[in-house]
Amino acid sequence: MQKAILLMITTKYSYHTQISKTSKLPIQQQSLVALSIRLSSNEASFQTKPYKLHRLESGPSTNISVTRNDALDYYRKMVIIRRMETAAGNLYKERLVRGFCHLYAGQEAIAVGLCASKDNEDAIITSYRCHAWTYLTGSGISQILSELTGRRTGNVYGKGGSMHMYNKNFFGGNGIVGAQQALGAGLAFAHKYNKKKNVSYTLFGDGAANQGQLYEVINMCALWDLPCIFICENNGYGMGTPADRASAVTDYYTRGDYIPGVWADGMDVLAVRETIRWSREYCNAGKGPLMLEFATYRYSGHSMSDPGTSYRTRDEVQQMRKTSDPITGFRDKIIAAGLASEEELKGIDKEAKKEVDAAVNIARTEPPLPPESLYCDIYHNTPPQYVRGVTLDESVVQKHCRTEDLMKSLGLNA
Structure with missing residues (x-):
């Protein structure tokens, strides 16, 4: 038994080899082996689903290593996002x-996978489904939930709501379907114009993949060799319309035609991380x-007003949760590989719940901005102005141009 345990102790190993060797041991010895691995393993390798390539001879690696610390970090972030949503x-x-x-x-x-591979100076722009991106680019949970409830502690002081949140190098949060596609190309142009080794991650859903402006900016990016990584998050439905009812060709990674493309499993955080790492190197070359x-x-449905059951069955949703959930799948892999114990991950779950519950309390109880904030953030770097009302008595003197300055004048934390 001791020889078997020693055989399993390593700092870097193949996930598949580990499982096959462990499974041949009696159940009591398997538990001891798992304990030994947890105490000593710092890195493990996993095999991803094969990628599909368009106009490429080679693509990202299917054999991906992850350290214990990174694995725990990815798990924690995914759990927090799930609980926050x-x-x-x-x-x-x-x-x-x-x-x-x-x-x-x-x-x-x-x-989570994209943000694990990006550079801090890379640009990200996405659609209205932006809460997770806001969290991963620097905002706290309470800032996001408070933004939803219109509180002054929100990401943009409660003025943006669900669809319009921002951070440094995160450009939203865009309410119009596909509007971010052209803006993302502009961000890529800025990187090249300023001679920066950075890229623009321009995300959109399968429903926005048929927007005409996408093809205009693909042409511009190809013409000028811009470092733009277009990313279609294909969740299978554009609002309530299945992809194959809206798109003649549902291989969205080929939509660029004359620009290369890659399909990857978006339910595997490591596959996403590796695809982004490879793509970033490609564009920066x-x-x-x-x-x-x-x-x-x-x-969930397309939005909260959509129950999501009129165009798909509950069984379909439950089957996806059971077989392809990104959190459960990653959890099972890192436990089996010895990077974490079940108790350890339960502890992360518990802490995530505590953090989100505290943020919910703030989102419920913090007051909104004072009414005079309506006149802030309308113009940039201009002197205070009179804002005319219907009558002279309703005219308002705008004392502050920025909400941040108004908050400070009231003794509130901006």
């Missing part, structure tokens, strides 16, 4: 969230744009 849905049902609310549950691996497609799935 659940909390957002509950706040909406309580009528504390006004306007639209689009949830990201089921697609967490794409956001001056080879021009790429078209990526990440196959994924959203558990």
Whole structure:
């Protein structure tokens, strides 16, 4: 038994080899082996699903290594995003969230995997389904949930709501279907113009893949060799329309035609991370744009007003949760590989719940901005102005041009 345990102790090993060797031991010895691995393993290798390539002779590696620390970090972030989105849905049902609310549950691996490989100076721009991206680019959970409930502690002081959140080098959050595609190309142009070794990650859904402006900017990016990585998050449905009813060709990674493309499993955080790492190197080598497609799935409806059951069955959703969930799948892999114990991950789950619950309390109780904030953030770097009302008595003197300055004048934290 001791020889078997020693055989399994390593700092870097193949996941498949580990499992095959362990499974041949009696059950009591398997538990001891698992304990030994957890105490000593710092890195493990995993095999991803094969990629599909368009106009490429080679692509990302299917054999991917991950350290224990990184694995725990990815797991924690995906769990927090899932819990945060659940909390957002509950706040909406309580009528504390006004306007639209689009949830990201089921697609967490794409956001976490991409942000694991990006450079801090890379640009990200996405659609209205932007809560996870806001969190991963620097905002706290309470800032996101407070933004949904219109509180002054929100990401943009409660003025943007679900679809319009921003951070440094994160350009939203865009409410119009496909509007971010041209803006993302512009960000890539800025990187090249300023001679920066950075890329623009321009994300959109399969529903926006048929927008005409996408093909215009693909042409411009190819013509000028811009470092733009177009990313189609294909969750199978554009609002309530299945992809094959809206698109003559559903291989979205080939949509660029004359620019190369890669299909990858968007439910595998490591596959996403490796695809982004490879794509970033490709673009920074001056080879021009790429078209990526990440196959994924959203558990909720298109928005909170959509129950998501009129165009798909509950059995379909449950089957995806059971067989392809990005969090459960990653959890099972890192436990089996000895990078973490079940108890350890339960502890992360518990801490994530505590963090989200605390953020929910802030989103419920913080006050909104004072009414005079309506006149802030309208113009940039201009002197205070009179804002005319219907009558002279309703005219307002705008004392502050920025919400941040107004908050400070009231003794509030900006």
